[in-house]
Amino acid sequence: MTSPLRSLALACAVVVALASCKKKEEQQAMPPPEVGVLDAKPQSLPLQRELVGRLSAYRSADVRARVAGVLEKRLYTEGTDVKEGQPLFRIDPAPLRAALASAQGQLASAEATYANAKIAAGRARSLAPQAYVSKSDLDTAEATERTSAAAMQQARAAVETARINLGxxxxxxxxxxxxxxxxxxxxxxxxxxxxxLLTTIDQLDPLYVNFSMSSDELAQLRQAQAQGSVALNAEGKSTVQVKLGDGSTYAQSGTLDFSDTAVDPATGSVTLRALLPNPDRVLLPGAFVSFAANLGQRNNAYLIPQQAIQRDAKGAYALVVGKDGKVARKDVATVGQQANQWIVGSGLQAGDQVIVSGLQKAKEGAPAKATPWTPDAPGQDPNQPQGGAVAQGQGQAAAPQAQQATGQAQAAADGATPAAAADSKPKQQ
Structure with a gap:
């Protein structure tokens, strides 16, 4: 190679080396990406289950005719409230009065017969010691006395029966x-x-709410209560809050008062019942209602925004910024949903800095700069729960949307340049 060509090649090599060193210096000087984080705080959340039940009367009594006769008159207004013991119908009493009079006459005859038999038996007993009356005649007189006494008792019972029938x-x-x-x-x-059957009376205050839960779900709930992760209210009862047809919440709350002892083999569910006050008689038996069953308080739970929980083949997980400033993965278990937030039952610890925004820039094992995450709108702060927590089965419907958002974020990450990653600010999600 000639000297000029050798010099040109050496110069090119020097230029390439200098450019490479400069690029490495720029990459080494690039600051870690900023991510918005939320400090995980354990709290007690109301555990709710959205259910549908059917209302039934607290007591229901069929009013029936207990004696034969012609119905003379209805004494109440249909569809109105009546008091216990209030007359509702009148059956023609004339035949019943005649039956009572006949029974009273038979009683008078029986009493007279008994009185005569008693005198005869007494006379026979007084004459028997002197042998003025045979032993056979004495036995007959005493038997007649006893028979007359029994007939008198029967007549008295017949009078009482006739009097009851008249009533x-x-x-x-x-x-x-x-x-x-x-x-x-x-x-x-x-x-x-x-x-x-003449009519039916239903007691409308209170009412029963009859519903069912799967035996597996009920067993998990009872196990959680036994372990202390779920606690009942101060009265030790689960409560229900009914929603009216217009979407409004019914003013009165009910309490769970019955759980069946057996599982329905056809449905695999257990029948439960709640007692619901109905002082204004707004609700009627037979209607279907939707309601939120407050099954207790879930202890040591975490409210995490939906976008912070991701899922893969291993299950749900969250990315956190560790104490060393690096991104780490934490596998979590979601047990329910509240509004647009997941309820995490396990996998997180108090103080964990969960990455909520900037997920597209966070890589496991890479450093990241944690900045406080601020929700876009009021009511999205997980540390200020709004309303009750919905059980796990109710929250799964939102999982596809969360997965879609996560997929879009990952797609954006694949196309982002190093310079864009360094210059971008954490987005509010």
Missing amino acids: YAAVAAPIAGRAGKQQVTEGALVGQGDTT
């Missing part, structure tokens, strides 16, 4: 509540060989 001519309300539609019109023969 049944006035059909009264067995319980207090709202009386329904009249089932039999006036003039109809009722109680003839059967107890005819």
Whole structure:
């Protein structure tokens, strides 16, 4: 190689080396990317489950004719509230009065027969020692006395029965509540060989809310309560909050008062029941209602914005900035959802700096500069919970949206240049 060519090659090599050194110096001088972080704070959250149930009356009584007769009159207004013991119907009492009078006459006859038999038996007993009356006649007199006494008791019972039947001519309300539609019109023969249904009374305050939960979910809840991760309220009861048809919340809250002892083999669920006050009679039996069941307080839970929780084949995880200033992965378990935030039951510790914004710039093991994350709108601060926590099954619907947002962030990261990564500021998410 000639001397000029050798000199040119040497000069090119020097230029390339200087450019490479400068590039490395620029890369070494690049500051770590800024990310918005949220300090994880454990808190107690109300554990709620969105359910659907059916209302039923606290007490329901069929009003039936207990004696045979012609229905004379209805004494109440259909669909109104009645008091216990209030007359509702009147059955023709004339045949019943006649039956009572007949029974009273038979009682008088039985009493007279008994009185005569008692005198005869007493006379026979007084004459028997002197042998003026045979032993056979004495036995007959005493037997007649006993038979007459029994007949008198039967007559008295017949009178009492006739008196009770006469009382049944006035059909009264067995319980207090709202009386329904009249089932039999006036003039109809009722109680003839059967107890005819006249109407039904439902007690509307309080009402029952009947619903069901899967046996697996109920078992997990009870296990969590036993372990202390979920606690009931101060009264030791779960509460329910009913939503009305217009979307508003019913003013009164109910309490869980019954849990069935067996699992329905057809559905794999357990029947539960809540007691709901209904002082204004706004709710009616038979209606379906949606409600939030407050199953207790979940202890040591973390509210984390949805965009901070990512998912892969291993499951849910969050990226945190460690004490060494580097990004680390923490596998977490989400147990529910509250608004636009995940409820994390395990995997985080108090004080963990969870990365919420700038996820596209955060790489595991790489340094990152943590800056406080500020929510875009009021009510998004996880440390100020708004409303109740929804159980895990209710929150899964939001997972696809969160995954989509995460995928878009990762796509942006793949196309970002080093200079753009160094100059960009953490975005509010």
